[in-house]
Amino acid sequence: MTLPDALALSPSRLPDGEAAFFGSDVYRRHATPAGVFRPTSVEDLRAIVLAAAEAGLAIHTRGGGVSYTDAHLPRRADSVVIDSSGLDRIVSLNETDMTVTVEPGISWKALDDALAPRGLKVPFVGTFSGLAASVGGTMSQNANGHGSNANGISADSVVALEVLLPDGTFVRTGTTGSQASRGRFRNYGPDLAGLFLGDSGALGIKTAITLKLLRRKPAHETASFTFPDFAALHGCMSAIAGMKIEEKSFGLDLALSQGQIAKQDTGTMLSVARGVWQSSPSALAGARSLLRMAAAGRRVLASAPYAAHYIADGYSAIEARAKIDAIRKVALGFGREIANSVPTVVRAMPFQPLHNMLGPAGERWVPLHGLLPHSRVAAFHAAFTSYVDGKRAEMDRKGAYIGAMFSSIGAGTFLYEPALYWKDALTPYHERMMEPGYLAGLPRYAENPDGAALVEEIRTEIIGLMHAHGAGHFQVGKLYPYTRERDEGALTLLRAVKAQVDPKGLLNPGALGI
Ligand SMILES: Cc1cc2nc3c(=O)[nH]c(=O)nc-3n(C[C@H](O)[C@H](O)[C@H](O)COP(=O)(O)OP(=O)(O)OC[C@H]3O[C@@H](n4cnc5c(N)ncnc54)[C@H](O)[C@@H]3O)c2cc1C
Incomplete structure (x- = not known):
């Protein structure tokens, strides 16, 4: 489609050849966006958002692009992707009030590298993917990571957010939302930051994130x-x-x-x-x-x-x-x-390095997960094992297998994280995100549509099994059944918020299922 001049001529616009990559994640691609933009200032970002909203284009913000729940993927061509990697600065660091404010595109590794020489860290230090994963993307997903057992998930490290809405308005949360307040804490009145944490980018674009600081333990x-x-x-x-x-x-x-x-x-x-x-x-x-x-x-x-x-x-x-x-x-x-x-x-x-985006012998990889109360884990594990046993012969035939990783989330919740592998051709996403030297040492496979279809079927059925066992999810994106059987009061409220912040439904359509 033809972009309006304000977008077509934007200095932040990336060449058209980039659109396919920025419309992909490690698992798949649905549609190629009409344009990709990499603003380097919040003013540039705001101008792009206003022009896209004016033209009625869907707006998808991409952080590191290392999620795998269709989270930032456009589903239609009349869309733009905003690559936030050009917004990667530390805006302020206050060692007295123990907070750091960052732009959304900074990676967890870059943030940790900047804090380490000062003997500081953020409580949630980052995901395993923190070489690429951004603070903004992670806060929009909810994540478990380094430091989580001691200090909680990603959202627990947040003091305040600044969020851009499609009409150009900024929402500032907690004490930062009051011009009279110099304080730096989150729970000043209702927790507005909480509204945007884990929203999969459906409710606004995070432009600044203020995080708690801690002293590093040597x-x-x-x-x-x-x-x-x-x-x-x-x-x-x-x-x-x-x-x-x-x-x-x-x-x-x-x-x-x-x-x-x-x-x-x-x-x-x-x-x-x-x-x-x-x-x-x-x-x-x-x-x-x-x-x-x-x-x-x-x-x-x-x-x-x-x-x-x-x-x-x-x-x-x-x-x-x-x-x-x-x-x-x-x-x-x-x-x-x-x-x-x-x-x-x-x-x-x-x-x-992101070597784990492929299996040990170069197999394709896609993980999924469910959050279960400890009391439901044994029953889910039995059902999961029996389901996988029933699929084992077909998986063997079609070059697929499954493994699992487990974590504790707080005292009461268990993160059950199966990962599916199958022999299949790599995509341009892998070629670009992974080190060429590492890829050169791995076997390559021919296209395997049967294996890929089986993996998609198993992924869908396991999500159904998790739902049947009462699981919740981080990284809802456009994959997990967040709205299914959700309490009507909560859903009505959330839809009303969406209608208020994004009346034309342009922000990451399909995310959260609202
Ligand atoms: C090898 C590997 C290891 C991983 N390890 C972990 C792990 O340890 N723990 C874990 O929880 N996950 C893990 N993940 C999943 C993923 O990396 C994390 O969820 C990560 O936080 C995603 O960050 P991102 O910047 O890549 O987000 P993206 O994939 O770019 O985006 C995620 C979502 O956030 C939205 N978004 C991005 N930026 C903004 C913004 N500024 N404002 C509003 N919305 C925005 C997007 O639209 C999308 O909906 C891993 C992935 C890989 C490939």
Whole structure:
């Protein structure tokens, strides 16, 4: 379609050849947008939004573009994508009031790199994808990540938001919404920031995000355990979650232990070894970690069906060790301790290259997840296992397999995160997002439409199974059934808010299902 002049001539417009990439995520593409824009100032962004709204074009904001729930994907051609990566500055940092305000496109890694030399960090440090994932995108999704076990999910780190609406109005939340107030806290009256957190970009475009700051803890310890079955893994993770003691923990089944996070190619291992050395509080601890990593590798992980990995931070080595000792005491009631190579690697390099966007042998990858109360986990796991067993023969035939990762969210919720893999051709998205040197070392596969169709069928059916077991979801995007069976009062309120902030329905149509 032809863009109006205000957009066609915008200096922030990217070449047309970029449109297909910016209309894709790691899983798929629906439509190619009419234009892609990379503003470098909030004023530019506002001008683009006003022109697009005037022309009746759908507006999709993209952060790092590493979500996989159709979240930022246009579904029709009369749309524009706004790439927020040009809005990546730290606007202000206040070490007295302990807040940092950032533009939405800054990545978690860039933010952490800027805070580390000052001995500071944000409580939610970022996602595993934080090399690319942006603060704005993550806040629009809700995420579990580094620091979440100690400090909560992404939304829990927010003090205030500045949000741009399609008519050019800015909404500022909490104390920042009052010109009289110099305060820096979120809960001044109703929690308006909360309205926009996890909105999948359906309610506005975040232009500034103010986050809490914490002092970094210089010491850390890690530990890993294997378990004979899922019940033991879950028992251990839920018992430790109630203690709220670790910085980060996660469980893996055998498929993921052998691939994904536990897998390290030689190049990554070398940079990880450097990172472990640098991040270890003492040279001796660094040497010990490296030796353990070399000796243990994947061998031990492959010996048990489930593993859990723990990272504890402390202001002193004694504090970190005491935390890991407390974790160990509980974990040994459920499983046995193994070498701590996986959490050591994760702690040393929280933001690794995005190699996990493919399986260990170059397979295509798409994850999904459900948030379940601990009381419902066993029933869901039984139903999930039986469903997967029923599909196993067809998956084998069509070159697909499934693994799962697990996390605790607060004391009461369990994040069950299956990941599907299948042998298929890569897309231009992979070629652009992943390192060419890494891709060159992986096998390539021919187009596999049967495998892809099976994966889509399984993904849809597992989401149905999760819904039937009462699961909730982060990263709703355009995938998870947020509105299904939702209380009428809540839905009416949300639709009224949408009608108020976006009366023409131009902001990321389809997101949240509203
Ligand atoms: C290898 C890998 C590892 C991952 N690890 C994790 C993990 O540890 N934890 C986790 O929770 N997720 C993880 N993810 C999923 C994903 O990376 C996260 O959800 C991440 O937070 C997405 O951020 P993004 O900037 O890429 O958002 P995008 O994909 O660009 O966008 C996500 C949503 O936010 C909206 N949006 C973006 N910017 C704005 C804005 N300024 N204003 C309003 N709306 C906006 C978009 O329209 C879209 O709806 C992982 C993904 C990959 C590929």
